[in-house]
Amino acid sequence: MPIEVKLAVILAERGVTSRDLAEHVGITEANMSLLRQGKVKGVRFETLEKICEYLECQPGDILRYTPPSS
Amino acid sequence: MNETVTGQTQVTGQEQVTGQERARIERLSGVMSWVALVFAAFAVITGILVLWFADAQTLLTAAGLQPAGETQAPDNGLRLALLAVNLPASLLTGYALWRLSAAFRAFSQGDFFGRDGLVALRGFAIALLLSVIVDVVGNTVSSIMLSLWLTGKGAVAIMFGTTELFAIATAGLFWVIAAILAEAARLEDENRQFV
Numbered sequence: 001m002p003i004e005v006k007l008a009v010i011l012a013e014r015g016v017t018s019r020d021l022a023e024h025v026g027i028t029e030a031n032m033s034l035l036r037q038g039k040v041k042g043v044r045f046e047t048l049e050k051i052c053e054y055l056e057c058q059p060g061d062i063l064r065y066t067p068p069s070s
Numbered sequence: 071m072n073e074t075v076t077g078q079t080q081v082t083g084q085e086q087v088t089g090q091e092r093a094r095i096e097r098l099s100g101v102m103s104w105v106a107l108v109f110a111a112f113a114v115i116t117g118i119l120v121l122w123f124a125d126a127q128t129l130l131t132a133a134g135l136q137p138a139g140e141t142q143a144p145d146n147g148l149r150l151a152l153l154a155v156n157l158p159a160s161l162l163t164g165y166a167l168w169r170l171s172a173a174f175r176a177f178s179q180g181d182f183f184g185r186d187g188l189v190a191l192r193g194f195a196i197a198l199l200l201s202v203i204v205d206v207v208g209n210t211v212s213s214i215m216l217s218l219w220l221t222g223k224g225a226v227a228i229m230f231g232t233t234e235l236f237a238i239a240t241a242g243l244f245w246v247i248a249a250i251l252a253e254a255a256r257l258e259d260e261n262r263q264f265v
Contacts, residue, residue, distance in 0.1 A: 027265055031265045032265075034265065035265045040263055040264065040265050041260065041263040041264055042263070042264040042265075043264070043265055044264055044265065047265055
């Protein structure tokens with residue numbers, strides 16, 4: 001998928017665990033793990049808002065568009 | 071917004087209402103499951119008892135024939151033949167209600183959009199439709215058998231009225247509901263992949 005999720009990198013940079021973030025956002029650790037691996041179909045604005053709030057970052061820091069190589 | 075804290079998670083007033091509504095639907099489905107099961111047993115047992123114990127007049131009237139003149143008492147051979155012809159419709163009705171009971175059981179366990187409930191609901195619709203068709207055919211054959219056996223004069227009665235139309239409409243309605251639930255299940259599955 002051309003949308004890359006860079007959540008794992010941000011989490012490592014901030015020294016935040018998936019569990020803490022999942023608890024703050026209000027989703028399960030399993031779903032947070034899927035999100036971190038980019039194995040989800042979409043992210044709700046509500047979820048994105050809480051992630052950005054907790055990690056003090058912008059949505060663009062978490063998601064990146066990489067055009068598929070032709 | 072009205073919010074209460076339960077453990078680690080916050081539950082809004084809206085979510086509480088949804089939870090209560092869900093619990094109410096589950097309870098009601100549990101009751102309906104048992105009701106459908108009782109009706110399933112009733113449909114089969116009644117079908118057998120009526121065919122085995124009803125007198126000639128009742129059997130002729132039930133087959134859509136006008137009892138006129140002298141009629142013989144139905145013997146065991148005729149009753150067995152009537153059972154063979156009419157029991158499939160009763161069994162299908164019982165099976166339909168059993169499937170409906172299974173669908174309600176799935177709903178009572180909170181599995182509103184699960185595969186089991188959908189398959190059961192679709193099974194109910196198909197079995198109900200088949201039971202109507204088999205019942206009409208069975209009644210027609212019964213009328214020929216009864217008229218020949220009891221009165222000695224061949225007659226045929228095809229019974230298709232508002233009851234049959236209503237049953238077909240009900241089967242169609244449940245088929246459509248099952249199709250809508252299948253679409254809802256697909257949407258829920260897609261929604262589950264959003265975090």
